[in-house]
Amino acid sequence: MSGLGEFRAERREDRRAERADARADRREEHEQRRLDAEAARQRREADERAAEQAKERRRAARAVRLGRVTGWVAANPARAFVRLVQACSIVPAVVSQVAALDHAKVAVLLAVLLAAMLEGGAWALVALGAQAEGERSTHTYRLGAWAAGTVAAGINFAHGWTQYPHYHWVAFVLALSSIGAVWLTDLQTHGGRGPTTAEKKQAKERAEHARQRAEHHPKVREVADRLLSAAAYGALSTDAAWRIAWEYVHGVTTPGLTAELLAQRLNARARVAELSTLPAPADLWPGMPDDPFPALTLPLPSGPSDGVYLDTVPDGLRNASPITTEALEALYRTGSYAPAPDAGAPGSESSDGPVGNASATAGERPLDPADIGRVRVLADDLAARGEELSTKKVRDALGCRNDYAVRLRRQVVTERNDPPATT
Template sequence: MSSYREERRADKVAERAQDREDMRLKLEAQLKAKEIAAEQKRKDAEAKAEQARKDAEAKRRQELADKRARQQEKDRKKAARRAKVGKLTRWLNQNPVTVFVGFVMVCSIVPAVISQVGALADAGVFVLLAALLSAMLEGTAWALTFMGKQAEDAGRPAGKYRVATWCTAVLAAAVNYWHWAETLPEHTWVAVVFAASSLIAIYLWDMKTHGSHGKTREERRREKARRKHLKDRRKHHKDIAEEADRLLSALPFEAVSEEEAFATAWRIRKGAEPGLSAEIYAAATDARVQLGAAFELGEHVRPELVRAGMLASLYNPLPGRLSEGIPTLGPTLPLPALQRPSEGATALAGIGLYASEGASEKAREKASEKASRNAGDSANGNARRGRSDEELEALLPDALKAAAELVAEGNPISAAGLAKKLGIRRDDARRLRDRVIAERKLRLIDGAGADESAAVAGA
């Protein structure tokens, strides 16, 4: 019995312990749930605050963007207005005539229309009908004016429009004059002024659209010179001009210009560039030969006169530098002598240093030869003497060829040059040079005499 009670007591103790444990677990669960709810509430509050912050930031950015867009639009409109004002200002600065013409036209048209309305109203026409008729009259004049301007700009005849414009304007002026002449017979000038108000605007516009057109004085001068040039071309080169006309008619329309056709015809007929021909080349070559002969004959001519003649573009029949020669042909003779300092008249002609300014060079040459000869004599007692006259006569043909080569190279016929080309002593070359120059002069004189005799016989 006692053991049963003890077991019951033990069971009750265990139950109470279990109840306390359950109560403890329940309290712990409740506390945990409260903690979780508090944490969730805190997180929800934080999320709500973050969303509110983001919404506020987005709203602020949108407001800034809207403000920036409004400012940009404002700046754009301001820039557009400034551009329009600037464009208008530039147009006014560039077209002051148009501005003042427009101003005068308004001041002329308005009184003319009002005067015509008054004239028709005084004649018993209804005011509104009088206004329409006056506007029709003036409007017709200006419609014809602008139609004529459009036709002129398009390249069509505009004479009929101008005639119709002036007829309409004169009719409007007659209406104004008749009205005011009857209204104020003692002040005829008033009628003239109102009549002129219908003509001044048309006159100004006609002067502006036609008076500012046309060719300038320089353009008219060039056109006149061009016509004269074409007339002289057909007069002086009739056969080539006819050949050019045939080329233009054979080729497609506007395939080549008149200048190109004439240049082609010239090349076909003359075989050279326009302005040149075989005859011109022959004349230029003959003139150069004669000029060279004149220089070789002018041994004792003053150097400054010869050089002045050389610099007077005698070598070139066409404008240009002296050393360029004829266009498309090039220089036919080398002119290095012109690129060096003046060496005297005969030096320019390829004859040697005979002028006074070559005396010092000649003296130096003699002194050098004398010194070399004395040195040779002292070193070799039996030094060979100069060549005899017979030997120099035998060398004369070779010396003439050497002299021609020196002249062709642009060098003077000097003793040093002949000695170098023939391989002889300097004193022999000096004697041989005198014979070469004399022989060349005789040949030139004989050639000139033969040409003169042929010319006389031909005459």
């Protein structure tokens, strides 16, 4: 009995182990099915994402292509509409010509070839003319294109006139289908390449300027022509040749300036300066006593000072002629300058002292010692900055007349050049 009990116990243990193994197998199988389902779901989602990405890429590519087309149309509207007219005119033009040749009992294949020859010849000549634009003459290509287009238009017109006897306007439309696109393409290809109205006007003004310059300055023109012919082609421009020639003939590099013109200007300013200090006529003051204002003088007209004159004189002319600040000051002297009286002579001193009267002549304003002191300070400031004392700077600093500023400057410059001897 003990052996049977042991057998039964072992049998129960085996069954219990089998059931545990079966449960483990079922759990493992269930887990495997779950993993397979999860992998399948992930594969489906990945496929869907890949398909969506591929669709997005195709959509983006279409948008890029459409953007290129629309962008090109927006940037080139004239060219885009010409291309549209070309496409819409070539097809009906060729069909009409084939129909016209077929109506004339020409074989269909021959009619197609002849129609293609006429229309294709016109467009080939248009393309050749566009390629030759800017390099060689395009007249031959353009005339050939118009001739081929006119022949094709005549065939379409004749066909439309006989084919539509009650609607003759159709003949004009068919003829226009052959010649209209050629006309638009010719305008687009060869139009707008010539000079504009502004460029034509500028070229006309330039030619007129060259004519006047050559007419007014024949000597300079002759030298400039010789310089241009002697130099290598393109090495010397016309304007540069004229500048060099002007310096050769007139001695200055400033175009238009000559020694005679400068002398005329300086003489005119000298006359104005001389007239500006004449006593005022008595009839300017009716009813007043004779000579009410003995020192009255006409105001000096405002104008360029000696520094400005010297600035307008080129270095070459300034070095070649005695045009200096002192010479210009002499031109600005008013009236006849008599030698200044000696400091020790009777009547040479006034209430302003000997300094204030040393540079004054009869009828002139004596030099104020205070003004002389201000000019000395101004001269020191200018010397510290490396600048020279000029009449204009004196006049601007004191607000005085030009002749008074000239005498003040001369006084200070004389003091600086000839300092008093020390005892």
